[in-house]
Amino acid sequence: LAKTTQPISMDSYEGQEVNITCSHNNIATNDYITWYQQFPSQGPRFIIQGYKTKVTNEVASLFIPADRKSSTLSLPRVSLSDTAVYYCLVGYSGYALNFGKGTSLLVTP
Amino acid sequence: EAGVTQFPSHSVIEKGQTVTLRCDPISGHDNLYWYRRVMGKEIKFLLHFVKESKQDESGMPNNRFLAERTGGTYSTLKVQPAELEDSGVYFCASSQVWTGRNNEQFFGPGTRLTVL
Numbered sequence: 037l038a039k040t041t042q043p044i045s046m047d048s049y050e051g052q053e054v055n056i057t058c059s060h061n062n063i064a065t066n067d068y069i070t071w072y073q074q075f076p077s078q079g080p081r082f083i084i085q086g087y088k089t090k091v092t093n094e095v096a097s098l099f100i101p102a103d104r105k106s107s108t109l110s111l112p113r114v115s116l117s118d119t120a121v122y123y124c125l126v127g128y129s130g131y132a133l134n135f136g137k138g139t140s141l142l143v144t145p
Numbered sequence: 146e147a148g149v150t151q152f153p154s155h156s157v158i159e160k161g162q163t164v165t166l167r168c169d170p171i172s173g174h175d176n177l178y179w180y181r182r183v184m185g186k187e188i189k190f191l192l193h194f195v196k197e198s199k200q201d202e203s204g205m206p207n208n209r210f211l212a213e214r215t216g217g218t219y220s221t222l223k224v225q226p227a228e229l230e231d232s233g234v235y236f237c238a239s240s241q242v243w244t245g246r247n248n249e250q251f252f253g254p255g256t257r258l259t260v261l
Binding site for chain 2: 077078079080081082085131132133134135136137
């Protein structure tokens with residue numbers, strides 16, 4: 037499994053765009069990049085997945101450069117309810133998800 | 146559509162006792178997973194069922210843990226006897242048939258286990 041490195045924590049004000057970058061230098065050809073979000077006292081929740089270039093859904097955007105050695109999760113105009121831990125996962129099989137430490141995002145007024 | 150449910154939400158037991166956690170996956174999901182986060186650590190994979198069969202139990206910490214999924218519907222995770230280091234949050238997740246890429250797993254709210 038590819039090892040991932042992401043910031044331990046980030047703070048943001050409401051309304052700002054938040055970008056969380058994840059490094060995965062030894063990503064394999066077949067690996068996908070997946071981000072999960074976890075609110076306090078809840079289980080993780082899938083938010084976005086990509087293989088290359090850019091993916092966008094109603095929640096976030098995921099930017100993946102050509103070398104795929106990193107990826108950036110972009111949350112547009114965050115609100116207080118976006119306060120959560122965000123996990124970057126890299127792998128192919130999709131079965132045993134490998135959660136790292138994640139990035140704890142705190143959004144304040 | 147109902148999500149993944151887990152019971153109980155919190156269990157407090159004494160060392161040496163037995164506890165059984167239950168998980169009801171999303172209806173129609175063949176894949177069921179157990180994970181746990183012990184104090185201060187990361188969420189770790191325990192095992193994976195496909196219907197009633199154990200596909201991968203490489204993450205089970207020791208033989209005090211027994212997972213079952215009779216009939217391929219709900220699953221139970223029994224800890225017997227419980228030890229102090231078993232305290233943590235146990236998550237269950239489910240997913241549909243694997244389509245050849247990372248499949249989205251739907252997590253339950255977790256069961257918080259406290260062993261005194």
